[in-house]
Amino acid sequence: MITDAVLAGTALTLHRFPLEQKNRSLQAWDAADEYLLEHITTAYPDARDILILNDAFGALSCTLAAKLQDHAQWQITQVSDSFVAQQATCHNLAENQLDWVLDDAKLKQQDSLATLPAQCDLILIKVPKNAGLLQHQLSQLSHMAADIPVVAAGKAKEIHTSTLKSFSHFLQQPTTSLAVKKSRLIFCATTGKPVADKFPVSWALENSPFTIYNHANVFSRDSLDIGARFFINYLPAGKKPLRVIDLGCGNGVIGLQTLSRMPNAQVTFVDESAMAVASAKENVSSNLPDRLGDCQFVQNDCLSDFEPNSADLVLCNPPFHQAQAITDHIAWQMFLQAKHTLRNGGELRIIGNRHLDYLDKLQRLFGNCKVIGNNKKFTVLSSIKRS
Template sequence: MLTDAILGGVNYTLHRFPLDQKNRSLQAWDAADEYLLEHIANEYASAEHILVLNDAFGALACALPAKQLTCVSDSYISQLATQHNLACNQLEDKTVTLLDSLAAFPTDVSLVVIKQPKNNGFLAAQLEQLSSQLAPGTPVIIAAKAKDIHSSTLKLIAKALHEPITSLAQKKARLVFATTKPLPHARSVRDHAVSWPLEKTTFSITNHANVFSRDSLDIGARFFINYLPQGKKPLKVIDLGCGNGVIGLSVLAAMPNAKVTFVDESAMAVASAHDNVTTNLAERIADCEFKQNDCLQGFASHSADLVLCNPPFHQAQAITDHIAWQMFVEAKRTLKVGGELRIVGNRHLGYEEKLKRLFNNCRLIGSNNKFVVLSAKKEANPGVSYDF
């Protein structure tokens, strides 16, 4: 990975997480970061307290000049990267507070900077929380790729902020300038959760603003549900990359003696999974754990009977399979001998070959014209470990 960055005229070493990924073309900052930092150096060099939303890997935390920073992220991996990059650049003494995406914002900030998230619903929720909690007139700068700022984006911003205007494009990046304004109804990001009925069940599913497929059951999960285990075995199950928890919830409904751990790197995903078990199967909450985590880091080896996974093939805007590969490697380590990894994935991604390399076996248990459901079991011999 590219690690040397010049931001605001200063050299930084910045690492993209997870550290073990091998795609050398990906970097931990982008042109929007550079543009934003240049503007702040010229216009807000004396800012006392800057609120930073959605800093992907800590580039802004490292390079912003304010005496105090509060960095809000939905991503556990982003928080790990921020801590790591601050340490790599000997900035441990910088006053940086890390908050998750469900926290209340500090109210004493002099400037807000936002990296535009991929999810417009999440952006809308964050903007409304800003105007609900901060003093009217607080300056806000949103940075993004120029191609991602459309007229519809500006209309969305204008609903929560005062008179957004755009900068000229620079290196295919653009800034949007606005200020907070009084809103008739104060709402936090928690108030932007939506609920909908889960088809063929009595369950109601709640999704917080940044959870994948927020308004309906995603088609991969819909297909995967048809191939989940049933019965009375007392299995220890991990719903890895749980999203709103619908897979683990379905297992709880079909397996009265199962214990399920819901794991995701998104704070909003873990909160949604907890809400959905509490709402629909409150009597099973004692059989559940909910963890925001980087895959299965810290989980005991040989501790799970079954790992269920609908792996992502992107990280933020980057298309990549390294997260899926990391999930498979860590699932193998965590499974007991004879334990099973069961996944759903797009047919074209070639997961069958990856699982055969890692587990020495892979069985197709379901398919349609878009998805495959695959099963791999951990054999008694250790096999070969692969980097991802």
């Protein structure tokens, strides 16, 4: 993995998270980070109070902390929906002897549901892949004081006309830079005129009495995704008092359906997205309020630090990407940690796209794997942990 970076003239060691991933070509910063930092170093040399949204692995936060550390008065607020991004930032600050900025509260971390500061000198955005998350964040920015400069960065091919329309709807009319290394910048400023946020959204869950509530950064936020729709057909039922984990829970629809079918089960909803965990909790609270005491809601990096032999069943629809990178390392981490967390005789039950060959992976890891359902697109697999 490439870890040595020079960003806006600052040499840093930066690690991509999780640290155990095997793809050595992936790195913790990209050309958009480089472009953004080079620009603001020249254009806003006096900025001391900086708000950063969606800093994937802390490259922006670490660079700016290194540059600002010799000044008496400065503040960085890092906003992220991702537990992994926040953990990566903490690790990379420590790698560069900058972790004192957290202890001194010179760099503050908050999740995507927290209220933003009313005032700052400069706002930086890494344009997220999820357009709904961007709209939510721009709505938040519209509640801040007027005329704060905003500079956003992303891959040129992912900054569309619709992206610029979102900026103009919530903020001042944007302009864009030339493309450099296939990356582009967006320039605008706050208006001081609040624009309402449409999130969370809600919709009726088909073939059920439930209404599902989704925050902005939740996958398939307007309807039941086709993978979950198929997986629901293969969820467990019965009166056994099982300890169940909905791993990568998203809006929690899988765990919610499991609660409805298993009156004595305890379900832990786990996701690395703060908005996903909040959505799952809202959906249990709204639809099965009497079962809320049987649930836990955890924002975490998969099942890191979960007790071994503590679960009977793990249900999972693993992702095959991390931000813009197509990769199976998160799925593999989920499988490994599920095996560690399951008791002997416990089951990992997953759904995945058929082309991903999870059957072979689970067979090698657990020594067994069987197909319990499939169609042209998806397969549902079950592996049992043996002693």
